[in-house]
Amino acid sequence: MKPTHIEHIGIAVKNLEEAIAFYEKVYGLECYAVEEVAEQKVKTAFFMVGQTKIELLESTDPEGPIGKFIEKKGEGVHHLAFAVDNLQKSLDEAAENGVKLIDQTPRKGAEGLNIAFMHPKSTFGVLTELCEHPEE
Numbered sequence: 001m002k003p004t005h006i007e008h009i010g011i012a013v014k015n016l017e018e019a020i021a022f023y024e025k026v027y028g029l030e031c032y033a034v035e036e037v038a039e040q041k042v043k044t045a046f047f048m049v050g051q052t053k054i055e056l057l058e059s060t061d062p063e064g065p066i067g068k069f070i071e072k073k074g075e076g077v078h079h080l081a082f083a084v085d086n087l088q089k090s091l092d093e094a095a096e097n098g099v100k101l102i103d104q105t106p107r108k109g110a111e112g113l114n115i116a117f118m119h120p121k122s123t124f125g126v127l128t129e130l131c132e133h134p135e136e
Contacts, residue, residue, distance in 0.1 A: 001090040003082035007113075007131045008046070008053035010079040012066050016058035020045050023054070037110050042066050044110045055081075055110065079117070081129035087114050090130050094118055106132070 013019040020031045029047040036043045041064025045056040057078060059067035069078055084090040087106045095101055102117035109115035109131065118128045 001084060001093045001130075003084055003130075005083050006052050007081040007083040007129075008055045009077065010055045010057055010081065010129070011076065012057050012059075012069050012073075012078040013075050014058070014070060016043055016045055016056055019056045019058075023047055023056070029054070033111065035110050036060065037108075039108070040065065046111070079127040079129050081115075081131050084130050084132055087116060087130055087132040091116050094130075099123065 011019075016034070020034075023029045024031060027047075029049065031045050031047055033046045034044065035046075038060075041059060041061040043058045043060055045058075047054045047056075057066045059065075059070065061067055062071070066078065091101060091104065091106070095104075100119035100122040102119050103115070106114040106116050109129075112134060113131045114134055115129055115131050118130070120127045
């Protein structure tokens, strides 16, 4: 596996509208997309910072992954996402190297990306997402 770049940094927030307003007012960033990903029980908002995205994540269900994260740890950095050219091959290589995978196969994520997560117990405490554009 060789990531091509940091795709985004995911940040869990309690209130998406308040967080969007903060990022726009304080950092001068522009929210370019808001999207609900029903399968993941989350609503997202995206900002560009140079070539990297910031993804704000608000839970739509307290029992969803972001709801549980915020209940346990509070708001803050949730995950780091790397772009890869071949997601399934990257997952297979990670597993061969002893990485515990949350997703054995890719699934659909925000912005039409194919995504998969690696368990933080295998990645030095950082929930790590791998992403690829479906057409690549």
